[in-house]
Amino acid sequence: MKKSIGVRIWRISIIAVVSFYLLMPLYAMFDFSTKQFGLGGKSRNLDSWRIIPSQPDLAIAITRSLLTALIVMALILFLIVPTAIWVHLKLPLLRRPFELLCLLPLAIPAIVIVVGIAPLYRWISINLTESPITLSGVYSMLILPYTYRSLSAALDAVDIHTLAEAARTLGASIGRVIFGIIMPTIKTGIINGSFIAIALVLGEYTISNILNYKTFQVVIAQIGRANGNVAVAVSLASLLFVLFLLLLIPNKKRLGTVLDVDVK
Amino acid sequence: MSSSPYVQLNNLAKHFGKVKALDGLSLDIAEGELVALLGPSGCGKTTALRALAGLQELDRGLMIVDGKDVTFQNANKRGMGMVFQAYSLFPHMTARDNVEYGLKLKAHRTSRDKRKARSNELLELVGLSTHANHYPHQLSGGQQQRIALARALAISPKVLLLDEPLSALDAKVRTQLREEIRRIQLELGTTTLFVTHDQEEALGIADRVGVMRNGQLEQIAAPDELYDRPGTAFVAEFVGLTNPISGVVSKGAIELLDSTVKVLKGSITIGQGIALVRPENIEVVASQSGNATVFSASFLGASCRLSITLNDGTRVTAQLPSSDAVGLSAGAPVKVSLLDRPVFVKPII
Numbered sequence: 185m186k187k188s189i190g191v192r193i194w195r196i197s198i199i200a201v202v203s204f205y206l207l208m209p210l211y212a213m214f215d216f217s218t219k220q221f222g223l224g225g226k227s228r229n230l231d232s233w234r235i236i237p238s239q240p241d242l243a244i245a246i247t248r249s250l251l252t253a254l255i256v257m258a259l260i261l262f263l264i265v266p267t268a269i270w271v272h273l274k275l276p277l278l279r280r281p282f283e284l285l286c287l288l289p290l291a292i293p294a295i296v297i298v299v300g301i302a303p304l305y306r307w308i309s310i311n312l313t314e315s316p317i318t319l320s321g322v323y324s325m326l327i328l329p330y331t332y333r334s335l336s337a338a339l340d341a342v343d344i345h346t347l348a349e350a351a352r353t354l355g356a357s358i359g360r361v362i363f364g365i366i367m368p369t370i371k372t373g374i375i376n377g378s379f380i381a382i383a384l385v386l387g388e389y390t391i392s393n394i395l396n397y398k399t400f401q402v403v404i405a406q407i408g409r410a411n412g413n414v415a416v417a418v419s420l421a422s423l424l425f426v427l428f429l430l431l432l433i434p435n436k437k438r439l440g441t442v443l444d445v446d447v448k
Numbered sequence: 449m450s451s452s453p454y455v456q457l458n459n460l461a462k463h464f465g466k467v468k469a470l471d472g473l474s475l476d477i478a479e480g481e482l483v484a485l486l487g488p489s490g491c492g493k494t495t496a497l498r499a500l501a502g503l504q505e506l507d508r509g510l511m512i513v514d515g516k517d518v519t520f521q522n523a524n525k526r527g528m529g530m531v532f533q534a535y536s537l538f539p540h541m542t543a544r545d546n547v548e549y550g551l552k553l554k555a556h557r558t559s560r561d562k563r564k565a566r567s568n569e570l571l572e573l574v575g576l577s578t579h580a581n582h583y584p585h586q587l588s589g590g591q592q593q594r595i596a597l598a599r600a601l602a603i604s605p606k607v608l609l610l611d612e613p614l615s616a617l618d619a620k621v622r623t624q625l626r627e628e629i630r631r632i633q634l635e636l637g638t639t640t641l642f643v644t645h646d647q648e649e650a651l652g653i654a655d656r657v658g659v660m661r662n663g664q665l666e667q668i669a670a671p672d673e674l675y676d677r678p679g680t681a682f683v684a685e686f687v688g689l690t691n692p693i694s695g696v697v698s699k700g701a702i703e704l705l706d707s708t709v710k711v712l713k714g715s716i717t718i719g720q721g722i723a724l725v726r727p728e729n730i731e732v733v734a735s736q737s738g739n740a741t742v743f744s745a746s747f748l749g750a751s752c753r754l755s756i757t758l759n760d761g762t763r764v765t766a767q768l769p770s771s772d773a774v775g776l777s778a779g780a781p782v783k784v785s786l787l788d789r790p791v792f793v794k795p796i797i
Contacts, residue, residue: 343534349503350536350596352523354603355555368540 210420217417232413236421239414241403248316249400253385255320257378260331264324265374268335269366273348286332289325294390297322305395316397323385330384331377338373339366383426452515454479454639455500455607460509461663462495469495470506471663477607480637482630483668484650487660488686493643494611496660500641501609502526513606524555529600529638533612535592537584543595544580547571550603570598573632590621597629601636608633610642614649626653647687651675659683679714681724681794690724691764697721697793705730705758706739707786715793723791730766731785732756734775738783740764742776752776756784 220227236242271282289297301322308318344366351365367374389401400422408415453476462470469492477483485493498504500511502523511519518526529550537546547567551558558566571577574594584592593613600608610629614622630653633640644650650657651671658668659682667679678684695704702711702723715721732742732754743755743763752773754766766784776782 342539343536346532346534346536347538349501349523350530350532350599351538351549352503353501353526353528353530353609354550354599355524355527355553356549357524357554360553365538369538371540 210423213416213420213423217413217420220413232411232417233421235414236418239403239407239418241398242407242418245398245400245403248398249386252317252320252323252399253382255317256324256327256381256385259320259324260327260378260381261374264328264331265335265367265370266362268332268339269344269362269370272336272339272344273366283332283336286328288328290329294326294388295394297326298391298394302395316392316399319392319395319397319399320385322391323381323388326388326391327377327381327384330380334373334377334380335370338370338376341373342369344369379430383430386422386426453477454481454514455641456510456512457496457500458510458512460496460499460511461507462492462499462504463507468492468663470499470509473509473660473663473665475658475665475668477639477641479639481655482633482640482642482653484642484644484654484657485660486644486647486650486657486687487666489645491660492663493645493660495663497609497611497641497643500607501528501530524553527555527603527606528609529603529605529607530609530611531593531596531600531613533615535584535589535596535616537587537592537595537599539584542581542583543576543587544571546584546595547598547602549599556603566602567598570602571595573601573635574598574628588621589617590625593617593625594628597632601632601638605638608638608640610640610644612644615644615646622649629653651687657687659686661686675726677712677790678724678792679712681792684724684792684794689727689765691727691730692722693725693762693764694720694722694796695793702791702793704791705784705786707788709786709788710790712790712792715791716795719795721793721795723793725764725786725791726789727753727765727767729787729789729791730756730764730768731787732766732768732773732776732782734780735783736781738781740782740784742778742780742782744778745773745776756782758784 217232218228218230220229220231268282271278305318305322312318347365347369348361351361356364386400388399389405392399393402393405404415404418404422407418455475455477457473457475460470460473461468467490469490471492473492473496475483475496485496487493495504499506499509500513502518502521502525506519509519510517513526537543538549541549544567547570548563550556551563551566567580568577571580574597576591576594576598579587579591579595584595587595596613613629614625617625626649629642642650642654651674654671656668657671657674659666659674661682667674667683669677669679674683675688678687684690693704695702697711697716697718697720700710700717701708702721704723704725711723740756740758743757745755746753747770748767750770751767752770754768754773754776756764756766758764764784
């Protein structure tokens, strides 16, 4: 009994320390965003939060970034996931090279990537469109290391070969096997990968700024140059939004419930 | 036409690098027959089954099912029902959805009402109608394999392929399910190929058992014939227990343990050889002037297994009804002879 109380105290202490470490910066941001420094000294109000909606370009930048994130998610679902499944199922010899390829964006600094793709985007903006949504192309490459790891772990956790063969003998085409059997089976991995990808896309600054696209982070930086408090308020709001998205990732315990509910 | 086999596998060959998984395998299966392929690991039995399912490409060979050449047909077009060694239920579907899956696909598309009736019928057949809405993670291993069997049968397969479906289950469930598979197979009359490395399983439910070795079929016969009249030394030694006892063969018989018994076809025809004698073919009686001594005795319920040391030092195992083994404890002098049943004799290497 004594031991279990000791363990509980130990756990609570660790959670408290980690929570403090993670939440303190958020609190500091909130604190800063509500402080006003004027001639009359410091005052505290929510003005910085109130004027967020009136910031020029902010709403459109959020929309663009969310749309870009959605396109990246679609690319994950219809390009990266089937490719990863295909490599796991049919091309096991290519697994290592494919994994290495997917990890490259992690090893190459964003600034180097942007120097490499700048001519391509220049051509796109001249000949096709200037829409920042085209960034979804480079973003879907940037998110590869995180998405692929998540997918690979999910694919390794189940015997997809046997599931695929069972479906094949029952009359399923390869497409049905991938989209109807394997993808629902590794749903958690896909959701994890997608949410991490959304978080990364919404938080990306270097590439969009250098390529001169006004995305969410670029506009926040611009606001920050004019009004630090508002910029911090917007940043905190975006952080909380991303945190909310990450919390939506179903954990193992909830997975059973998810499967029970949505299978029909 | 009806005399031609329902399934014909002709001269199948498959190499994996330097390993010959199948080396000219030929096998015929009659309609409604249950054939078991038995053999040690790596003998090619699973490769043969997977080739018939369309999951394994072959180097050469011909496969004919119901009069049609299926050698190059895709797995999803062959209409084979398969139950795998690993649990293979789709985890995001209920038991009923799993059973109905094949019937929703183009190859076997069925109306909703018929699908439901068929799944009810099959769930009933495998004794799991009360578990229709359970997900695989809510079912035991035995239940999962039952559902997998129902799923494979739902599409009314041309051939039911069973790839060691019982090997992941505990002994009791394995025996139960083995009997159920046989009952269902007989009820439906489905032509079945069953791959296993467990000889008790193969001998217990198959109409014929094929013993494989190095990618070839060593012998195929009814279980009792395979056991009592093995065609090769490998079959004699692989199926059941044998006592290797040396003796001299002449005129189609061998003299062993003060007895003369006939030798089986395929044995050596003359000279010194090693007879492979089944434990139950050894007769043991208590005798002070006997030719052996009981070394140890194991009570197995209905029968008793005796380890016996012959006067020349050779150790043999005999198995006799427990009622005949009363008083035959360790150290007891006994007289050992052979029942008049033919034995396989292999050459001395």
